[in-house]
Amino acid sequence: MGAPLSARAGAVLVVARAMIGATIIVGVSLPVGFAQVRDRDPSWAAPPEARAKVNPLLDRPEAVAGGGKLFQQRCATCHGDEGRGTLKAPDLTGREVQAQTDGELYWKISTGQTHAGMPAFSFLPEQQRWQLVLHLRGAPSNQH
Numbered sequence: 149m150g151a152p153l154s155a156r157a158g159a160v161l162v163v164a165r166a167m168i169g170a171t172i173i174v175g176v177s178l179p180v181g182f183a184q185v186r187d188r189d190p191s192w193a194a195p196p197e198a199r200a201k202v203n204p205l206l207d208r209p210e211a212v213a214g215g216g217k218l219f220q221q222r223c224a225t226c227h228g229d230e231g232r233g234t235l236k237a238p239d240l241t242g243r244e245v246q247a248q249t250d251g252e253l254y255w256k257i258s259t260g261q262t263h264a265g266m267p268a269f270s271f272l273p274e275q276q277r278w279q280l281v282l283h284l285r286g287a288p289s290n291q292h
């Protein structure tokens with residue numbers, strides 16, 4: 149009496165194991181297959197006083213050209229030529245980034261998040277960092 153029951157229980161267990169295994173394989177391979185661009189970290193935020201800073205180059209839109217050059221030299225290897233992100237670094241053209249203030253972007257560029265792979269660019273002159281912010285705003289690919 150006991151034998152057929154435990155045999156059935158064994159079969160159920162085998163099926164259950166196979167299903168769990170399949171779920172794990174699908175769950176692991178799907179995100180890998182679609183992850184063309186690294187996710188941003190939504191918890192990384194600038195302090196309020198940094199956020200409130202205004203870009204001193206707002207009345208000098210021509211400074212954006214230099215920002216574009218700097219971006220190609222310093223940022224494109226990770227963020228992509230158009231800032232749309234790569235496996236190494238997140239998209240900078242999307243809503244979540246563009247919704248941040250100039251001051252916050254300036255602070256992030258200056259401070260970096262080195263443990264996550266974003267270098268600190270505080271060694272660049274302030275003017276160049278603000279030019280980079282102008283570029284992040286003004287690149288044609290950023291127009292939504």
Ligand code: HEC
Nearest residue numbers: 188189192222223226236237238256257261264265266280
């Ligand atoms: C070595 C690779 C690398 C380089 C070079 C690099 N970044 Fe990044 N950047 C990252 C990574 C990785 C993150 C995400 C950090 C995190 O997850 O906390 C990031 C995040 C950012 C963010 C924050 C985006 C957000 O979601 O709020 C900005 C802004 C940014 N980078 C701008 C720049 C600029 C401008 C340059 C060039 C001066 C640059 N980065 C160069 C790797 C890089």
